[in-house]
Amino acid sequence: MENILEARNINKHFKKPVLFHVLKDISFSVKEGEFASIMGKSGCGKSTLLYVLSTMDTDYEGQLFLHGELVSGQPADKLAYIRNKHIGFVFQFHYLLAEFTVLENVMLPARKLAERSYEEIEQKAMEKLQILGIDKLALKKASQISGGEKQRVAIARALINDPVIIMGDEPTGNLDSHNSENVFNIFRELSDEQGLSLLIVTHDQDFADKTDRIIQMEDGRILA
Amino acid sequence: MIQRSVIMSIAKTHLLSKLKQTIIAALGVTFGIGSYITLVSFMTGLNNMLDDLILNQTPHIHIYNEIQPSKQQPVDIYEALSGSLNMVRSIKPKQTQKKIHNAQPLIDLLEKDPRVRGALPQVKTQIFYIAGPIDLGGNLTGVNILQEAELSNLGDYIVEGSPQDLENTANAIILGSGVAEKMSLEIGERVQVNTVQGELFPLKVVGIYQSGISDIDNIQSYTNLKTAQKILGQPENYITDINVKLYDTDDAVGLAKKIEEQYGLRAVDVQTANAQFETGNTVRNLISYSVSVTLLLVAGFGIYNILNMLIYEKMNDIAILKATGFTGRDVQWVFMSQALIIGIIGGVTGLLVGYLLSVVISNTPFETEALPTIETYPVNFDPWFYIIGISFAIVATFLAGYLPSKRAKKIDPVRIINRL
Numbered sequence A: 001m002e003n004i005l006e007a008r009n010i011n012k013h014f015k016k017p018v019l020f021h022v023l024k025d026i027s028f029s030v031k032e033g034e035f036a037s038i039m040g041k042s043g044c045g046k047s048t049l050l051y052v053l054s055t056m057d058t059d060y061e062g063q064l065f066l067h068g069e070l071v072s073g074q075p076a077d078k079l080a081y082i083r084n085k086h087i088g089f090v091f092q093f094h095y096l097l098a099e100f101t102v103l104e105n106v107m108l109p110a111r112k113l114a115e116r117s118y119e120e121i122e123q124k125a126m127e128k129l130q131i132l133g134i135d136k137l138a139l140k141k142a143s144q145i146s147g148g149e150k151q152r153v154a155i156a157r158a159l160i161n162d163p164v165i166i167m168g169d170e171p172t173g174n175l176d177s178h179n180s181e182n183v184f185n186i187f188r189e190l191s192d193e194q195g196l197s198l199l200i201v202t203h204d205q206d207f208a209d210k211t212d213r214i215i216q217m218e219d220g221r222i223l224a
Numbered sequence B: 001m002i003q004r005s006v007i008m009s010i011a012k013t014h015l016l017s018k019l020k021q022t023i024i025a026a027l028g029v030t031f032g033i034g035s036y037i038t039l040v041s042f043m044t045g046l047n048n049m050l051d052d053l054i055l056n057q058t059p060h061i062h063i064y065n066e067i068q069p070s071k072q073q074p075v076d077i078y079e080a081l082s083g084s085l086n087m088v089r090s091i092k093p094k095q096t097q098k099k100i101h102n103a104q105p106l107i108d109l110l111e112k113d114p115r116v117r118g119a120l121p122q123v124k125t126q127i128f129y130i131a132g133p134i135d136l137g138g139n140l141t142g143v144n145i146l147q148e149a150e151l152s153n154l155g156d157y158i159v160e161g162s163p164q165d166l167e168n169t170a171n172a173i174i175l176g177s178g179v180a181e182k183m184s185l186e187i188g189e190r191v192q193v194n195t196v197q198g199e200l201f202p203l204k205v206v207g208i209y210q211s212g213i214s215d216i217d218n219i220q221s222y223t224n225l226k227t228a229q230k231i232l233g234q235p236e237n238y239i240t241d242i243n244v245k246l247y248d249t250d251d252a253v254g255l256a257k258k259i260e261e262q263y264g265l266r267a268v269d270v271q272t273a274n275a276q277f278e279t280g281n282t283v284r285n286l287i288s289y290s291v292s293v294t295l296l297l298v299a300g301f302g303i304y305n306i307l308n309m310l311i312y313e314k315m316n317d318i319a320i321l322k323a324t325g326f327t328g329r330d331v332q333w334v335f336m337s338q339a340l341i342i343g344i345i346g347g348v349t350g351l352l353v354g355y356l357l358s359v360v361i362s363n364t365p366f367e368t369e370a371l372p373t374i375e376t377y378p379v380n381f382d383p384w385f386y387i388i389g390i391s392f393a394i395v396a397t398f399l400a401g402y403l404p405s406k407r408a409k410k411i412d413p414v415r416i417i418n419r420l
């Protein structure tokens, strides 16, 4: 199977408040259709790694490949395009634009990509909401729905441009076990049926156990 | 590549979510632009009226013969004394005529000059007005009244009677309003004028002249050129003054200088004659512009503030937009668009408010004895003010939006997301 995401010898330092080697020589890859999870103690550098992998953080050494193409060192606008088209990101806290409707939130990345007409994007966003079982909320303001619903809206938004990989930073961290299970099932389905790759940071052992692979982190390193 | 529609819809949603602050910021611009339009229209309206009042009554070039002592006294010319230091005390001018020599050829020559709209001959003299027991000192000017009415706005100031009446009536006079009032004279009545030489001459009042400047109206009267020459007992080539009207007043200085040099006459151009007047205009313009700029500056700070506040509040939105693939430039444009929307909406309503106020002012009655031709306050509806006003609003809001939006562009999404 082809490598979707590959990290080679990634190192990162925080210079403030003191010099701190946060990511130490990280190399690993995620294959097409693979559902991988990252586990590790609080403060070991999981979130920091995810920001690097998602191209939002460019302040690191080493190489990052997406679809076999080198991403490191690309100009900011190119990285924004890569995030927009190829990577879906789900945060621990449901990051939605509060004044926009659920539907508008889901549509935004596709409207930025501008590969489809407004009507097509709208229809596609409705499909994604349907997959996640929240199509009834489409016209509600994002600030007026529950936490679990918000998390699913964020997932729908991550899916809108049909990315090759979804990254999540504790996407179930804020959810009760029922909602957490729900989100896991959605991920599982996307991976099995659409061949989507997933890389999910989690503290939930049960969640991790059900994924294809667990990547263990300790002190900025990946344990074999 | 910038997707304008999505950026505009984000900007719009942000503004609507802060509707009250948005309206206040836009009102700031409205206030600035509205007062600029009102002030500048009113001020330049006033300036133009005063221009008409004073500037247009003075000729562009006034040519006359000044009574002055000869620059060269006989002793200077006498060869035997050349080389020695000759002092002549208390030099007095010779009794010369005020008449301009060869006035008609000079007028013909001036008329041929392409810069000249017209050269108007005049006979000016001092007289006494006599009606019954009263006698009053004053000035009588003999003019070609129809030519004057066409080239200068003398006709505008004839408040009773008309230039035609003067032209068509033998031995007629148009009296200054002050003179007429003091002597209780009305149209159709007779007034005697007494020249300095002592001749008495009866004239029929056919019109009243009112310039609005009482110093003038109390002494000045007009008659036909021929009548004036007759009163003075002078022939038809007797002309004391030539008023030149130009197409472009900027030519006045050069032409006046040339006339002085070539003909040995005094030629005063309008710029020199009204230097102080121009200063007044400049000061009035300066006031209206500085008030407007101040108001716009305040409005600009209002926009700057609301954008800074918005960016602070929308930090999360900015991080999300960037995380999902919007570029720094996109985010910058989200906020620039907000500034420009505020600027354009505020600016356009400002133009409207300014226009409405100007209309109200221009319909407000303004009747004064001094200004017979004016019935309402003068307002200048120059479309340029509106073009300048809206450009000003857009530039000011652009500048006010630039710094905050630049800040939004630079926000690092990782830091925002990590902070929660």
Ligand SMILES: Nc1ncnc2c1ncn2[C@@H]1O[C@H](COP(=O)(O)OP(=O)(O)OP(=O)(O)O)[C@@H](O)[C@H]1O
Residues within 6 Å of the ligand: A014, A016, A017, A020, A022, A040, A041, A042, A043, A044, A045, A046, A047, A048, A049, B418
């Ligand atoms: N901006 C920063 N400047 C300096 N140090 C930082 C910064 N961000 C994170 N760190 C430090 O880097 C280490 C890794 O942080 P990171 O957020 O990646 O941990 P994590 O594994 O995601 O923890 P958790 O499970 O609690 O979310 C921590 O020790 C943290 O204090």
Ligand SMILES: [Mg+2]
Residues within 6 Å of the ligand: A046, A047, A048, A169
């Ligand atoms: Mg973390």
